[in-house]
Amino acid sequence: MVIKDYPDQYEVSTTTRAGLDILIRPMKADDAPRLKALFHSLSPKTVYFRFFTQLHDPSEEMFKKLAQVDHDRHVVLVAIERNTEDQKILGVFRLMCDPGGKQAELAVVVGDPWQGKGVGAKLFEHGFSIAKERGIESIVGMVLPENKTVLSLARRLGFAVRWNADDHAYDLRMNLRALDLEHMKHH
Numbered sequence: 152m153v154i155k156d157y158p159d160q161y162e163v164s165t166t167t168r169a170g171l172d173i174l175i176r177p178m179k180a181d182d183a184p185r186l187k188a189l190f191h192s193l194s195p196k197t198v199y200f201r202f203f204t205q206l207h208d209p210s211e212e213m214f215k216k217l218a219q220v221d222h223d224r225h226v227v228l229v230a231i232e233r234n235t236e237d238q239k240i241l242g243v244f245r246l247m248c249d250p251g252g253k254q255a256e257l258a259v260v261v262g263d264p265w266q267g268k269g270v271g272a273k274l275f276e277h278g279f280s281i282a283k284e285r286g287i288e289s290i291v292g293m294v295l296p297e298n299k300t301v302l303s304l305a306r307r308l309g310f311a312v313r314w315n316a317d318d319h320a321y322d323l324r325m326n327l328r329a330l331d332l333e334h335m336k337h338h
C-alpha cells in the first residue's frame with residue numbers, strides 16, 4: 152500500500168470537557184506500538200463494542216495495518232495525551248471512505264481509563280469537520296444493541312438509527328451536510 156502525505160494541517164491542540172490536554176492528529180505509521188498499548192487498556196466490553204468480537208492478543212501485524220492509513224482517502228485521527236513523555240494514544244477516530252469518497256464508515260474507541268472525559272466528543276467534532284470540508288456526504292456506522300451509551304449519543308448527534316435484523320445490530324446513518332458543527336461544539 153502506498154502511504155500518502157501526512158496531512159499536518161489536521162493537527163489541533165485542545166482541552167476536553169474534563170480538563171484533559173490532548174493533541175488530535177492524523178495517524179502515523181509508527182503509531183503501531185501506541186495502538187497496541189491502547190488496545191491493552193481496553194476492557195473486554197469496549198473491545199466487543201468496537202470490534203464486535205473478543206480479540207485475544209492480536210498480532211503485531213494487525214496494529215501495523217491499523218497504523219497505516221491512506222490519508223488521501225480516509226480520515227483517521229488519534230488523540231494523544233499532551234505534556235507527557237510517552238505520547239499515549241487515548242482514543243482513535245476512523246472514517247473509512249468508499250471508493251467514490253461520498254460515504255464513510257465510522258469506528259471510534261477511547262481507552263477505558265479516559266472514557267467519559269470528553270475525548271470522544273473532541274474526536275467527533277474535529278473528525279466530522281474534516282469530513283465535511285472534504286465533501287464526504289454521509290456517515291454510516293454499526294452499533295451493538297447492548298451499547299446503550301453510543302445509541303443515545305448517536306441519536307443526539309443526529310444519526311438515523313435503524314435495527315438491522317440480519318446483523319443483529321443497529322445501522323447508523325447521517326447526512327453530513329445537515330450536521331450543525333457549531334451546535335455540536337456547545338453541547
Ligand SMILES: CC(C)(COP(=O)(O)OP(=O)(O)OC[C@H]1O[C@@H](n2cnc3c(N)ncnc32)[C@H](O)[C@@H]1OP(=O)(O)O)[C@@H](O)C(=O)NCCC(=O)NCCS
Pocket residue numbers: 196197200201257258259260261262265266267268269270271272273293294298300301304307338
Ligand atoms: C463511544 C466512545 C468512543 C465515547 O468516547 P468518550 O471519550 O467516552 O466520550 P465523551 O466523554 O466525549 O462523551 C461523549 C458523549 O457520550 C456521553 N457519555 C460518555 N460516557 C457515558 C456514559 N458512561 N454514560 C452515559 N453517557 C456517556 C457523554 O454524555 C457525552 O455526551 P455530550 O458530549 O453530549 O455531553 C467511548 O465510550 C468508547 O470507546 N466506547 C467503546 C467503543 C464503542 O462503543 N465505539 C462505538 C462503536 S464503533
